[in-house]
Structure formats: structure tokens, C-alpha cells
Amino acid sequence: MVDTAGAPGGEPEAGTQPATTSTHPAIRPLWASLLTAVAAGVALLLSFPPYGQWWLAPAGVALLAAAIHGRRARAGAGLGFVTGVVLFMPMLSWTNLHTGYLPWTLLSVAEAGYLAAMGAAYAFAAPLADRRRALTPLLIATLWVAQEAARARTPFGGFPWAKLAFGQGEVPLLRWAVIGGAPLVTFMVALTGGLLATAVLTLLRRGVRTAPAVPVAWVAGAVAAAVAGTLVPTATPSGDTVTVAFVQGNVPRLGLDFNAQRLAVLDNHVRGTLALAERVAAGREKQPDLVVWPENASDVDPLRSRVAADQITRATEAIGVPILVGGVTGGSTDRTVRNIGVLWWPIGSGGGKTGPDLDQLYAKRHPVPFAEYIPMRTIARMVSKEVDRVSRDFEAGARPGVVDSGATVIGDVICFEIAYDDVVRDVVTGGAQIIAVQTNNATFNTAEAEQQLAMVQLRAVEHGRHALMASTVGVSAFVAPDGHVQDQTEFNTAAVVVRELTESTERTVATRLGYWPELLLTLLGLGLLAAAAVVRRRRTAA
Known part of the structure; x- marks a missing residue:
């Protein structure tokens, strides 16, 4: 994983001063970002069953954002991939109990690839977040929703395991599901993490002594977002x-x-x-x-x-x-x-x-690929002979x-x-x-x-x-x-x-709205990426 310095979003070369037009220089060495990405994967993993430490999900989101911020898109992809592997390899270990290590590894790596794409997208859009710091949590949250939307549909109908929403148990954040389903719960979890990430980035940039009130305000916002779900009433059936x-x-x-x-x-x-x-x-x-x-x-x-x-x-x-x-x-x-x-x-x-x-x-309606039916059976057989146990699709x-x-x-x-x-x-x-x-x-x-x-x-x-x-x-x-x-x-x-x-x-509201919350949040994320492209182009032209 190489993050070449001197390019937009990268670290300045040794012996040179940062360019005055650079709006989001890297603020820690790459090895520190790598360790932070690993910590993000561990936190996300522990937020899901059987561990059930739901509060670690926002922390994992924050750690990954902090690891990526200031990096070039290539390094952002690498760091996102590291987090994904740390999350998915142990979480999906039950898939290797009887089919061997290779199918498990391929599935985990494929799922991690979506976090890599999200990492690249966040690194690309970070200049926009630096110009409009209030957009940072929103950017992080919408990119998580977009990543999960893609993972739930591709390839072969998708595999939406480990959505942030699926680790929230009986806690306040789960209540948002009654309004916007899993996408809104994911958004609120990631928004909470984005607020925490903004607090961390503010501290790293300005220091505790120079701007103590600013990071405290972002942390307070994260706490408010996490507990706001208590105000959302769940449905109470009234039938027979x-x-x-x-x-x-x-x-x-x-x-x-x-x-x-x-x-x-x-x-x-x-x-x-x-x-x-x-x-x-x-x-x-x-x-x-x-x-x-x-x-x-x-x-x-x-x-x-x-x-x-x-x-x-x-x-x-x-x-x-x-x-x-x-x-x-x-x-x-x-x-x-x-x-x-x-x-x-x-x-x-x-x-x-x-x-x-x-x-x-x-x-x-949704048979599981490579378990209940075998796409590309000849190629799949090279990966695992266990596919022949599915003799009829x-x-x-x-x-x-x-x-x-x-x-x-x-x-x-x-x-x-x-x-x-x-x-x-x-x-x-x-x-x-x-x-x-x-x-x-x-x-x-x-x-x-x-x-x-x-x-x-x-x-x-x-x-x-x-x-x-x-x-x-x-x-x-x-x-x-x-x-x-x-x-x-x-x-x-x-x-x-x-x-x-x-x-x-x-x-419920969520039942009525259907896919609209996910679609609108995804479009918002794509819109922020488009705005980031404009910012980068203007900065390059300057």
C-alpha cells in the first residue's frame, strides 16, 4: 500500500512545504493509518453477534474514516480493504466449516472489496469535507449506505451480511428501522461514527488546547444521534x-x-x-x-x-x-x-x-448462489469440489x-x-x-x-x-x-x-417508503462525490 506524497490529498515530499492549495493533507504516517484500519475492522466485528457490542459500530466507522482521511484514493481503497478483511474473514468463518478455506476466503475478499471502493470514494471526497467540515459526517454516512446497497445486489443478487443495521440488537438506533428500514439504521450508525470521526480529525488538526470546544461539540452530536432513537416509537400491533x-x-x-x-x-x-x-x-x-x-x-x-x-x-x-x-x-x-x-x-x-x-x-425467491445453485459450475468446481453436492440447482x-x-x-x-x-x-x-x-x-x-x-x-x-x-x-x-x-x-x-x-x-412508515430511503441516501452520497469532483477540479486549476 503506497501513498505517494505530493499529489492532491497526499503527504508533502520530504524537505518541501505543503502546497497552500492542499486542503486535506495526511495528518499521520501511513503505518498509523494501517493500524487504525485494523482497529476499525476489529471494532466492527465485535459490534455484531455473537459478541454484540453494538456501541463499537460507530467507533469502527470513525476509526476507518480517520485512517483514510487525507490519503489518496488508492491508499483509501487499501485501508478500506484491510478493514473489510479484518471484519469479514472472522465474521464469515462459519462458511468454511464444511467447504474448505478457499470459498470462505474468496467470499470474504469479495465483500471487503466493497469497503475498499467506499474507502477510495471517501478519500476522493475528503477535500469537500475539509472545505465544509459539517459535511464530513453526512459524507461518511451516505457512502456507507451506498456501499451496502451495492453489496446487497451484486454479484449474483448480492450478499448483504454485516450491514451496520444488523448489529444493533435492542438498542435505540434500531428504532430508526420503523421509519426507514435497514438503510436508515445504517445511516444513523454511520452518522454517529462520522460525528466522532470529525471530532478526532479536529483534534488532530488543531490540538486539544487550541480548540477544545469544537471536538466536544462533535462528540456531543454523536451522543445525541446515538440516543435520538429513543424518541422514535415502535409499532404496537392492535389486531387479533x-x-x-x-x-x-x-x-x-x-x-x-x-x-x-x-x-x-x-x-x-x-x-x-x-x-x-x-x-x-x-x-x-x-x-x-x-x-x-x-x-x-x-x-x-x-x-x-x-x-x-x-x-x-x-x-x-x-x-x-x-x-x-x-x-x-x-x-x-x-x-x-x-x-x-x-x-x-x-x-x-x-x-x-x-x-x-x-x-x-x-x-x-432468492436461492443462495454457490450453495443452492451453482453459477459457472465448471469454474466453481476448480475452487471447491463440494459444489457437486448441489447436483440439482x-x-x-x-x-x-x-x-x-x-x-x-x-x-x-x-x-x-x-x-x-x-x-x-x-x-x-x-x-x-x-x-x-x-x-x-x-x-x-x-x-x-x-x-x-x-x-x-x-x-x-x-x-x-x-x-x-x-x-x-x-x-x-x-x-x-x-x-x-x-x-x-x-x-x-x-x-x-x-x-x-x-x-x-x-x-409502518418504512413499509410504505420501501426502497426510497436507501435510494435517496445513496443519491445524496453520489451527489457529494460529484461536488467533491468539482472542488478537486477547481483546486487543480488554481
């Missing part, structure tokens, strides 16, 4: 109540071979449902209106296997209510399959419905997962789809009164499951809905509309949990 149960059946063994004993996995979920039915019959548990099984609860095709269908019917007959079954079934061709959630009715239920209801079937479903169980309308979201803003919003605008996430974490670990649960927390606040996450192995939980986690289960255990939830048909 419905009793929902989830079954975490567990699997015979963790890893890629979790489904080698597919009938055993199905049997575990049937057994858990039968045990629940016994408790209900004995009066020890309230009768649920709906039971939710996780993704891959029946990897034996429930729509084609008589054995699987009989087992599921046995469970529905015992509990007496429909079960939302997570399963895998055939696709439109012999070479494809679908990851589905299908409502399964007990025999003789209301309306004469029996067995699988194909009108209430959701096929996953999962094809994407065509409609949102709005499932009417009679007692309530469930918004079905399968596994990683919870990370995608549009997938979740579509089920709410489609009429979902409760959000259900069917997931299978058997190939991962507790850290991945807790990171996913944090996303469910954000979605519950964003859309003002009770939500639940039902996993094969854990963690599973219910989440209230204020983001509070209830009845969280342990990892790699069997569990059945029943809870009464309140339905909601209201739409």
Missing part, C-alpha cells in the same frame, strides 16, 4: 391474537451430511409435534392455531413421497391445526428443485382442506411468501432471505400479519444463527410485526415488534415453543 408454535426438531448430526438421514430429520419434527399434542391434550400447553416447522424439516419430497406425506399428516392429525412445513420438492425440470414452505392441513379441517395446500405454497420462486393459514396470514421468508429488504417487505405489503423465517443452520454454527436472528429483530421493528425464526438446530426464537427476543432456544438441541402473538395489518 393468534397462538403459534415452532418445532426445532434437531438433526442426527451437523454438517453438510445433516440430511443423509432425511427421514430421521423429518421424524424429529414429527416427534416434537406429537409431544406438543400430548401436552395440549393434558392441558399443560395452550392449543396453537398454527405450527411452523423449519427449512429442510422434510428433505424427503413431501409432495411426492408417500412415506413423508403420511408422517406429516400424522403430525397434523395429532395437533389438529395446519403445519407450515419446510421442504424440498421437484422443480420445473428434472435438473432443478425448489426450496418450499407449504401449508399442510389435517384431514377434515375447516373448508374441507386436507393435506398439502398448493395454493398456500411458497418457493424461495434450486430454482427461484415467482411470488412472495404470503401464506393464509385461516387463523392468520404468515409472511414466509426462507433462511438468508431475511437479509434482503425487498423479499421481506413484499410479504408485508402482500398482507402478512406475522413474519416467519424458516431456516436450517445445521451446516453452520451458533454465530451464524445469532447473526441471522439479529436480522429478524430488525425486520420485526421495520414492519411492526411479531416475527419468529424456526431453525432445524437453533437458534429459534420469537421477536416482538420492538425488537425484543423471546423464548430463544439453544443450539443443536430439540425444542418446541408456543407463544401468543398479536396480528397487525398496519403498515
